[in-house]
Amino acid sequence: MTATSAVTSMGPLAHWRERNQSRFENWRRGFYRFRQSTLSLVGLGITLFIFLVAVTGPLWVPYPEDAAGAVHVKERFQPPTLAHPFGTDELGRDIFTLVVIGARVSLAVGVIVLLSAVTIGVLLGAIAGFFGGLVNEVIMRLTDIFLTVPSLILAIAVAAALGPSVLNMMLAISLVWWPGYCRLVQAEVASRKQDLYVQAARAAGASQRRIIFTHILPNITSPIIVKASLDMGFAILTAAALGFVGVGARPPTPEWGLMFSAARSYVPQYWWYPIFPGLALFLTVFGFNLLGDGLRDVLDPRAKR
Amino acid sequence: MVYYLLRRVLFIIPVLFGLTLLTFTISHLVPGDPVMLVAGPQATKEEIAALAAEFGVDQPLPTQYVRYMAGLLRGDLGRSIMTRRQVADDLRLFFPATLELVLAAVSIAVLLGVPLGIFSAVARDRAPDNLIRIFSLGSISTPRFFLALLLQIVFGIILGILPLGGRFPTLQTPPPTVTGFLTLDAALARDWGALVTALRHLTLPAFALSLSMLATIIRMMRASVLEVLQQDYVLTARALGLPQPLILFKYVLKNAFISTLTVIGLYFGWLLGGSVLVETVFDWPGIGLYATNSIIALDFQPIMGVTLLIGIMFVVTNLIVDLLYGLFDPRIRYT
Numbered sequence: 001m002t003a004t005s006a007v008t009s010m011g012p013l014a015h016w017r018e019r020n021q022s023r024f025e026n027w028r029r030g031f032y033r034f035r036q037s038t039l040s041l042v043g044l045g046i047t048l049f050i051f052l053v054a055v056t057g058p059l060w061v062p063y064p065e066d067a068a069g070a071v072h073v074k075e076r077f078q079p080p081t082l083a084h085p086f087g088t089d090e091l092g093r094d095i096f097t098l099v100v101i102g103a104r105v106s107l108a109v110g111v112i113v114l115l116s117a118v119t120i121g122v123l124l125g126a127i128a129g130f131f132g133g134l135v136n137e138v139i140m141r142l143t144d145i146f147l148t149v150p151s152l153i154l155a156i157a158v159a160a161a162l163g164p165s166v167l168n169m170m171l172a173i174s175l176v177w178w179p180g181y182c183r184l185v186q187a188e189v190a191s192r193k194q195d196l197y198v199q200a201a202r203a204a205g206a207s208q209r210r211i212i213f214t215h216i217l218p219n220i221t222s223p224i225i226v227k228a229s230l231d232m233g234f235a236i237l238t239a240a241a242l243g244f245v246g247v248g249a250r251p252p253t254p255e256w257g258l259m260f261s262a263a264r265s266y267v268p269q270y271w272w273y274p275i276f277p278g279l280a281l282f283l284t285v286f287g288f289n290l291l292g293d294g295l296r297d298v299l300d301p302r303a304k305r
Numbered sequence: 306m307v308y309y310l311l312r313r314v315l316f317i318i319p320v321l322f323g324l325t326l327l328t329f330t331i332s333h334l335v336p337g338d339p340v341m342l343v344a345g346p347q348a349t350k351e352e353i354a355a356l357a358a359e360f361g362v363d364q365p366l367p368t369q370y371v372r373y374m375a376g377l378l379r380g381d382l383g384r385s386i387m388t389r390r391q392v393a394d395d396l397r398l399f400f401p402a403t404l405e406l407v408l409a410a411v412s413i414a415v416l417l418g419v420p421l422g423i424f425s426a427v428a429r430d431r432a433p434d435n436l437i438r439i440f441s442l443g444s445i446s447t448p449r450f451f452l453a454l455l456l457q458i459v460f461g462i463i464l465g466i467l468p469l470g471g472r473f474p475t476l477q478t479p480p481p482t483v484t485g486f487l488t489l490d491a492a493l494a495r496d497w498g499a500l501v502t503a504l505r506h507l508t509l510p511a512f513a514l515s516l517s518m519l520a521t522i523i524r525m526m527r528a529s530v531l532e533v534l535q536q537d538y539v540l541t542a543r544a545l546g547l548p549q550p551l552i553l554f555k556y557v558l559k560n561a562f563i564s565t566l567t568v569i570g571l572y573f574g575w576l577l578g579g580s581v582l583v584e585t586v587f588d589w590p591g592i593g594l595y596a597t598n599s600i601i602a603l604d605f606q607p608i609m610g611v612t613l614l615i616g617i618m619f620v621v622t623n624l625i626v627d628l629l630y631g632l633f634d635p636r637i638r639y640t
Contacts, residue, residue: 145323149616150578157612160600161331241582244450245597268462278451286446
């Protein structure tokens with residue numbers, strides 16, 4: 001009864017704050033631990049920088065028309081100069097512009113792939129773990145089959161079958177990426193469904209959906225976030241690999257893997273052409289991996305470095 | 306033990322069955338019609354129908370699947386619609402090259418990674434700790450094809466000490482095929498010149514393929530050595546005055562190696578997949594290059610063959626790794 005009177009005397013916001021006080025305390029402590037590690041901060045810095053570049057890029061790139069497929073034959077294969085900081089490619093396009101716009105493609109692919117993979121994986125995993133029995137068997141054996149084939153090969157096969165485009169590439173990668181989350185969530189849910197708070201919710205008459213989504217899932221977000229932050233870099237790498245093999249983005253989309261694959265045949269004479277997309281890819285993935293590693297140290301105390 | 310083995314082997318069957326269903330489904334998602342692609346724009350209706358009948362694609366899907374499965378049981382993986390060669394023959398031809406590459410990469414990763422991991426655990430300090438963390442994360446973050454190209458530029462072009470690509474010079478006679486591994490075949494034939502040539506071609510691709518695994522092994526090894534070092538029996542060994550190298554290599558290594566074993570099992574499959582990228586850059590005639598070429602041609606039987614082969618290799622390797630655990634940790638019982 002005290003809770004209801006608190007609502008009236010404190011207002012909903014203050015009440016919410018008080019109710020979640022221990023959670024804020026945890027976040028503050030986590031953030032403190034995160035700040036202790038220089039490398040994690042570097043990772044956060046790189047990631048924010050890349051996001052900033054991706055979002056604002058179209059506003060300040062020197063040659064926005066180049067990213068749309070413009071051709072300047074006279075300008076082809078210019079080495080890096082002030083006018084073209086990263087040089088130009090075989091069509092005379094400014095590589096700096098392409099690399100900056102490419103960040104949008106890579107980040108979009110990474111984010112969308114992870115969102116869909118996490119959604120599918122968490123849903124299926126929660127259902128399998130919560131209900132057990134035959135449902136569990138069917139879902140988990142399906143997961144096993146997907147996990148049997150290395151994700152890159154499976155993604156290449158699916159993307160090849162669907163035909164090369166950025167959308168199909170995202171579909172292909174999401175399709176091979178969910179089993180990891182499914183297995184993670186299934187194990188977590190199965191181990192928690194007998195916990196006291198779940199029994200309490202069940203005794204109070206909560207529906208199964210409510211138990212899964214408002215009682216169990218909020219308690220297992222940490223491992224999901226950790227896995228997702230570590231996976232972001234690899235999803236971007238996989239997308240680039242698909243572009244590189246020729247089953248991902250199509251020209252003139254400025255996708256780093258695709259650019260790299262086109263650039264490869266002009267080495268060593270025009271070395272700047274593959275180097276800059278490659279470095280951009282490396283920096284992005286490196287940033288996400290540093291960040292993910294830092295988050296894991298904070299959110300998953302069981303894991304050892 | 307026998308019961309455990311039997312159960313594990315039996316469990317592989319439904320997984321493989323599901324795998325064939327998966328690859329079969331994928332290959333029939335194709336929106337483009339490969340038959341039309343092969344027949345060409347000038348083909349008549351009859352020619353297209355004849356071609357479709359020849360490859361069985363005029364049948365309903367379930368019939369096609371049953372035929373495909375019946376073929377699989379006979380070791381028949383279908384024919385490439387482009388070259389009309391048997392996929393199984395192609396795989397026999399190209400797989401040893403990939404396996405040789407992957408085994409070389411795994412060896413490099415284990416032989417360098419285990420000692421480096423132990424070293425970094427023993428010399429535990431802030432600076433080396435951060436250095437190793439940067440190195441390993443950096444290696445994992447480097448796209449394989451980027452690393453491959455960098456190695457090519459540095460060692461093949463600037464320094465000019467290693468070949469740029471290929472597996473063996475076309476002008477030279479390769480050693481007689483026994484195992485399919487050029488290095489082994491050369492050694493068996495006592496053709497030392499060919500052995501050196503084969504090794505020189507193998508070096509760069511193997512390194513490019515192994516780096517991420519090397520980094521993972523260093524991290525795992527470091528973490529588990531640190532953990533084992535805190536065990537009571539290590540303290541006992543120290544108290545008894547055993548020399549540090551003996552403690553490390555006889556007592557710690559064996560217990561710390563289990564995590565590395567898991568990494569080897571997982572990476573074996575991933576490297577088979579990752580070889581697609583490295584083989585493309587180095588023009589290495591393995592199943593990766595074969596798969597890439599088939600993808601470009603929308604030639605699905607070979608892609609399915611490669612996917613299936615890698616899946617089987619992955620399942621079998623993990624079974625072997627699970628069995629090896631018992632060798633390193635007698636506490637693990639198979640029931």
